Every structure is written in structure tokens, then in C-alpha cells.
Amino acid sequence: MAYAAFRSIGAYVPEKILTNKELTSMVDTSDEWITKRTGIKERHIAAKDEYTSDLGMKAAQKAIQRSGIALEDIDMVVCATISPDYFCMPSTATIISTKLGLKNATAFDISAACTGFVYSLSIAKAFIESGMKKNVLIIGAEKLSAITDYSDRGTCILFGDGAGAAVISATEDKSEAIIDVHTGADGEYADLLMTPNGGSGSAHDSLEEEAGSCFMQMKGNETFKVAVRTLTKDVKEILADNNLTGNDIKHFVPHQANYRIIKAVGDALKLREEQVVLTVAKYGNTSGASIPMAINDVYESGELKAGELMLLDAFGGGLTWGSALVPFSPKK
Ligand code: ACO
DSSP states (O other), rough: OEEEEEEEEEEEOOOOOOHHHHHHHTSOHHHHHHHHHOOEEEEEEOOOTTOOHHHHHHHHHHHHHTTOOOOOGGGGEEOOOOSOOOSSSSOOHHHHHEEEEESSOOOEEOOOOGHHHHHEEEEHHHHTTTTTTTTEEEEEEGGGGGGOOOTOOOTTTTOOEEEEEEEEEESOGGGGGOOOEEEOOOOGGGGEOOOOOOTTTTTTTTHHTTTTOOOOOOOOHHHHHHHHHHHHHHHHHHHHHHOOOGGGGSSEOOOOOOOOHHHHHHTTTTTGGGGGGOOOOHHHHHHGGHHHHHHHHHHHHTTOOOOOOEEEEEETTTTEEEEEEEEEEEOO
16 A cells, blocks of 8 residues: 655745835734734735746745655646635645646645645545555645735734645555645634635625725634634544654644644643744744744754654645644655
8 A cells, every 4th residue: 555755845935025014004003012912023924026936936946956856757746725826726735746847646725724835745645545646745825915004003014925835645654654644624714814806706896896895805703712712622533543742743734824822732731831833923924824834944054854743634625624743754
């Protein structure tokens, strides 16, 4: 049987930084409020002519180069994004695939908001274990600044742009394998976090009316409470299902939405500070890109070693949630 190994990681953030101080000249807020309520200090913002596919392509190039796998051997590209280059089509995955120089790889996007990377991981694992694919490039890429309302202080202080990517490959060595991935969704909570316009469910009658109203809207406080409850339950379940405890985890890599949510989940699992990966201060919430960007930070700091076990955990619009137990398994 083929198993799926997490071979490599890469990430990219655009150059421009938007600080909390700069946001105070745009909306009625303060550095103190943002820092205390979210832990965010700054976020990166893509240039006008820099698209989600450009961010994703740069992250993917690093991941492929670090994987030791030849570009032409990548047989599937999955891009998790809620800020695709184009509404409906073509998919951002196909654009990235072509920008990378891939000719025949299967390519498609998935929409699972902040849980997108964990969903992509489950897709890669399933395709590899079934024998249908051998080397799957998964990408979380977001230009959230394109769907953020910079007059809404409840959301514009949270989101940033960036991308992360990983190569997942077939292996026969079970010790290298991704152990488990959990995913779930509940549309009952859809209205907590949504872009209500821009699709066939829009209240607008014409594209003209639609223009300029396709931004993210969020009931922040309610989302916060559901996030803590769902994430804690989900990580406890995936650990129990696999006869593991928090002590077996080297790196807990949660979706970077809010420092207080991460702290609450980490405390519920009785994790030590050094186990919890935190990047929310410098990148803000980058939705589907946040987990691979955080893994990349650990990798680039030299603190992610072969065989170390990561616990990934995400929650986002939909609502969607997911967790994964993933040993880092670079090619030997
Ligand atoms: N600056 C100053 N005051 C603010 C700001 C701001 N930027 N935003 C809101 N406020 C005010 C509110 O108006 C409110 O004022 P009031 O008491 O006079 O009515 C007060 O601050 C408290 O507002 P809350 O919304 O209750 O603040 P809360 O502590 O919940 O923090 C936040 C808001 C940061 C958005 C938090 O709720 C949060 O992080 N929620 C979860 C986000 C998340 O995890 N999303 C899921 C993933 S995202 C995705 O899928 C794309």
C-alpha cells in the first residue's frame, strides 16, 4: 500500500507591510485594541498587479525545490483559496500549474476558507493512498486584501496576504506517513462568516449593483466562541483516535486567526508554550495560507526536523474545521 509523506514546505509573503498604526488612519481603532484582542501587529499586502496565483507560485517553487522531486513528476496541484485570481474560472491552481511550467498535472481549487490547507492535505492523502497520484503539490494562497472592506474595523484589522505550499508524495515506509486527517463542516453557521454578494445567491439584481460589495463580513464574537469550542473538540478527538496525547506533539500549528483562540486551545490541550507555533503577530489571518506559512517559519528557523510530529488545526468560514497529525518526512 502507498502511504502519503509530507516531504517539503515553502512560503511567500508580499513585500508591503501594513502596520496597526497605519490602520488607525483608515478606521477608528488603535494598536492597543488590535494587539490585545488579536495579537496581530502587522500583515503583508500584495501589490495591485500581484495576484493570488503569483503568491502561490512563489511558495510552490520553494516547496518543490526543497522536496528533491522533479517538477515534471508533480501529477496534481490543489490550491485552497477564497480569493482566487478570477471569479469561477479559470481556477487559481491551473494558473499556478502553468506558471510553474507543468503540462499535464490535474489542477483544481478548493473552497474551505481557513481550513483549506487541511482539506487539501486530506485530498492529497486520499489520492496517493488510492494509487491515483504520486506527488501532489498543495497550496494555500490568499490575497485577502482584495476581498476586505477597509472601512470595516471589525474585519480589516485581521486579514493579510500570503501563500504556503507543500509537496506530499507516495512512500512505502509507514513511519513517514501522514497519520490522520479529520475534516468537518456545518452550514448552519454559514452566516457567521461570509461574502454575501458576488455569487448566484446574491441579493443584487445586476452586476452593476454588485460591484464593490463582494467583501468578507463576519460576526466576530460569535465566530470566536464557536472556533474555540470546535477546535478544542477536534484536536482532542484526533489525538484520542490515534492513541496520542499533547506530549507526543513537537509542533502544534494552529490556523493563525487570533492569539486568544490559539491560547485557549493550547491551554485546553495542556500544551507547553514551546510546542505552539505563533505567527499571527507578523502575518495576521491569511486564511488557507496561514498553516503552511507557519510551518515554513518553523522550517526556516531550523526547528523542524525529520520525523518530528506536527498537529495542524484549523477553523474557518462555512463553517469548516479540520485537524491533522503529520510527521515531517523529507526525502532521505
Ligand atoms: N478597534 C476598536 N474597537 C473595535 C474594533 C477595532 N478594530 N473592532 C470592533 N471593535 C469594538 C466593537 O464595536 C465593540 O464595541 P461595543 O462594545 O461598543 O459594541 C467592541 O470592540 C467589542 O467587539 P467584539 O466583536 O465583541 O470584540 P472581540 O473581543 O470578539 O474581538 C475579533 C473581535 C478580534 C474579530 C474576535 O471576535 C475574533 O478574532 N473572532 C474570530 C475570528 C476568526 O477566527 N475567524 C475565523 C477564521 S477567518 C476565515 O475563515 C476567513
